[in-house]
Amino acid sequence: MMEYKQITKEDLDIIAGFMDRERLLFGEEINEEYSHDELASEKSYPSLVARVTSTEEVSKLMAYANEHHIAVTPRGAGTGLVGASVAVEHGIMIDTTLMNHVLELDEENLTLTVEPGVLLMELRNYVEERGFYYPPDPGEKSATIGGNISTNAGGMTAVKYGVTRDYVRSLEVVLADGTIMQLGGKVVKNSSGYDLKDMVIGSEGTLAFVTKAILKLLPLPKKSVSLLVPFPTLEQAIGTVPLIIQAKSVPTAIEFMEREVILDAEEYLGRKFPDNQADAYLLLKFDGNTMEEIASYYDETAQICLDQGAIDILIADTEERSLPVWKTRGAFLEAIKASTSMMDEVDVVVPRNKVNAFVEFVHQLRQEIGIRIKSFGHAGDGNLHVYILRDDLPEDKWQDLLGIAMNRMYAKAHDLRGQVSGEHGIGLVKKPYLNESLPEASLVLMRGIKKVFDPNNILNPHKVCQA
């Protein structure tokens, strides 16, 4: 493979000719945070960070990088978990966080046009204040929407509303050679050729650089009620989920959580969880336009839970009741991280009726190999988050046990007909598992697509499906 050109002072001077020098960070000016993402142990500094403010700047940077064979790595808020925004080949890192404007709320077409650096929490506040709803709800609210699009982020509402891809109507992208292109449009239907927009979504910055997105909105449901359901065992809790789904009452979220993770979150937040009577919980959320409408949905669900052995059903029907519950849920990742010295994660997704089999396997695995493993996840859509904790293990032992745990879990997910990643993506660190899990023909197609979009392989090299 051809070597990538490294950025020199001369390159910097040329680039500073078309964008402000003060928004370019070079060499020593680059802060340590640009060398890694939130979780991956992988670290590598870019040679130049370009804090872009317009599509034109991205276009010029890409054209320059393409011409000189310089690697380009996109970065949003750096909250990724798989090393997708680590600049393996150094080169140019394009930081989107200054492209953080909401450009248009189109109330006639129910769309919102945004730049990629808008944070998810800002986006949600913006639309909800105006009576609209953007359903995708990943735990990490300080991620950028560009990052969400790049990983096809899912989150807690996927069980009813789907994932990021379902809410992207159109993208403005910059191709590897600097060409600016619109994919899709403000249309509800589209059967016009291959859907390049859907190909770019979830491609983790390997096919094109997203500079604008038109998102689909829904009217904001007026009311919501969360049910916290304590169960004697996690097995009973998870075993109830397929029955809830069968009953067609469609909660917007079905999460499972264990006492040990709740305790971590209590410690991390410095605040007690509203209940402590059980080792395992399901957390359900229902939305609708009136409390009566919602009560009619959850009555049946409550009965199913009780029939399956639930200790009770606790009702969070006001903001002050649901906030502590969801705040705890939202803090799980950070809380587990704070409880150990280092960790790695598995974000597999399995068919919904196989969640119990997988969780049971994880429980056995931690006994068997003697390492702390904690998990929580989206029981409603089969997406599990499992964290392997290093604690005070020495480096070689940690790498050893981590490797065993990872291999065993991915193999189990594969056996259960699951996929490597539900929502965090492949990036750098999950590549070996993707290679093992997908048929060679799929990988060949993916690599072919990559070659068509980016013949010189400058866009986020070594990520997703590449060697």
Place this chain on the structure above:
Amino acid sequence: MNILVCIKQVPGSNKVEVDPVTGVLKRNGADAKMNPYDLFALETGLRLKEQYGGTVNVLTMGPPPAKKILYEAFAMGADKGALITDRKFGGADVLATSYTLSQGIKRFGNFDLILCGLQTTDGDTAQVGPEVSEQLGIPCVCNVKQVEGVEDDSILVDMEMSEDVERLKVSFPCLLTVQKDIYEPRLPSYKKSKETASRDIETYTLSDMSDTDEHHYGLNGSPTQVQRIFPPESHKARETWQGSGEELADRMYSLLKSQKFIA
């Protein structure tokens, strides 16, 4: 220990809206809930009952739909409830409200401990609790942040002051208003709500009170005249600072200090 918790129904949204023409608080009966501060008082009562035994009773004053929050309190574990309701009690200020409550409390029973939330999210005066104790002639401690212990005839509590915490031993009967976050309030139980759905609630009107003089209640008994109600101005001023990490940290420190967020 016989515990009474005073609770109130308030507008469902934490953003209280004021009618710009009439200047009256917009209340929507269908969208009402238990005053969030009262959840902490109720939780305190339930914890004391769990630890020391006794009963937890709940009392509210309001139009008949306010019964809903008594049933909500049953779903959280309260034992008995009473509603004070009469058109003649309408339009009461804090003085008339606390007088009416004290009359209702005397009717409802003898209590060792009366618990109130610190304030309500609609009236925000934080005066009704202490005034009830005055009307009943019992001691009162406000801003209780912790219950240290209970003896046969008294309770030991920590009262939060602006710069200190004062520990007080108070003889029963007494009234406490408790701080937000004294305990994390439990969630209402679906099972308990089904079990208590048809539990009787006592209802008191003017004729049930020992003092039936109308002039002591409602608008008639209220010396406070409301001239105008208006939403407070909200400020969303933002400023952007540029500079090195060290400069910005110094500046942030000075600002927090000048605003008294840090000492």
